[in-house]
Amino acid sequence: MSWIREGELNLIERLSANVLKAGPVPKHVAFIMDGNRRFARKKHVDRQEGHSQGFNKLAETLRWCLQLDIPEVTVYAFSIENFNRSREEVDGLMELAKLKFLRLLDERCFLNVCFAYTSRHEMANAVREMAWGVEQGLIKASDVSEALLSECLYSSNSPNPDLLIRTSGEVRLSDFLLWQTSHSCLVFQSVLWPEYSFWNLCDAVIQYQCNHASIMKARELHQDEQRRQQLEADHACVAELLHHHGNGKPADGPRRQEAVAEYGLRREARVKDFLEALRNKRDSFLTQLASQAT
Numbered sequence: 001m002s003w004i005r006e007g008e009l010n011l012i013e014r015l016s017a018n019v020l021k022a023g024p025v026p027k028h029v030a031f032i033m034d035g036n037r038r039f040a041r042k043k044h045v046d047r048q049e050g051h052s053q054g055f056n057k058l059a060e061t062l063r064w065c066l067q068l069d070i071p072e073v074t075v076y077a078f079s080i081e082n083f084n085r086s087r088e089e090v091d092g093l094m095e096l097a098k099l100k101f102l103r104l105l106d107e108r109c110f111l112n113v114c115f116a117y118t119s120r121h122e123m124a125n126a127v128r129e130m131a132w133g134v135e136q137g138l139i140k141a142s143d144v145s146e147a148l149l150s151e152c153l154y155s156s157n158s159p160n161p162d163l164l165i166r167t168s169g170e171v172r173l174s175d176f177l178l179w180q181t182s183h184s185c186l187v188f189q190s191v192l193w194p195e196y197s198f199w200n201l202c203d204a205v206i207q208y209q210c211n212h213a214s215i216m217k218a219r220e221l222h223q224d225e226q227r228r229q230q231l232e233a234d235h236a237c238v239a240e241l242l243h244h245h246g247n248g249k250p251a252d253g254p255r256r257q258e259a260v261a262e263y264g265l266r267r268e269a270r271v272k273d274f275l276e277a278l279r280n281k282r283d284s285f286l287t288q289l290a291s292q293a294t
């Protein structure tokens, strides 16, 4: 029996889900599942039990997401800073992860689990990857752009989250998906994660729906600005090339346009090859890691 799919919504929940689905539903929701230890203290159970119930709540929440037609979820399961917790708690969380990840693999929903993750570390790594590409002669320094950095993040295969939810009343991002959520709806809810309910999720989706138009507008403006910046960068590179390799005379308008278009195609081809090389590098790193673990 599938563990995420077991359990149905009651009639009122089903009706509410259908009403919500008539509006724009987020395609990708990110969760900072916070408040497990406070929940454990409140219920006078041990910390590990709080984390275990937190995990069960994740399974339940994934089911609600499926029922609301939310196809992709990303969760902050363990930050790099969490390694500073007591040895006993870290070991307990690792054990839980080992047990539960296996169950997650049996499920068919699109779930990204951020483990030993922080966003600034991810961004610094993306910058290092681009520096590697320049060093290897795969890309030029002038190819570095916001768009390329996004492609070098671990999340490059996913769309940016539309909605980010943090529970437990803390109103900060704690170094989670800082780059990816610049145009997302951020919802902070006071409920402790193991007590999260279907209605809390509906409330967050409603907040997303109320802000949908302005979020879409902001994304559109950002994309236009990206395109403008890229064109400006291509123009600057072509001007530089013509200056060094031209015959000294300024190129006329149509010739320059043609040169910019050709330059853009060459840049795109370079970037494509670089990203392919990066994927191969990451695949061999992961294969090596897996072989060390077995």
Ligand code: FPP
Residues within 6 Å of the ligand: 033, 034, 035, 036, 037, 038, 039, 051, 052, 054, 055, 058, 075, 076, 077, 078, 079, 082, 096, 097, 098, 100, 101, 113, 168
């Ligand atoms: C935050 O509560 C929760 C965590 C640091 C761990 C999150 C892990 C799970 C929900 C279960 C494991 C998940 C997977 C995918 C294996 P907290 O410990 O910060 O509690 P507090 O805010 O009350 O101190």
Ligand code: MG
Residues within 6 Å of the ligand: 034, 035, 036
């Ligand atoms: Mg916490």
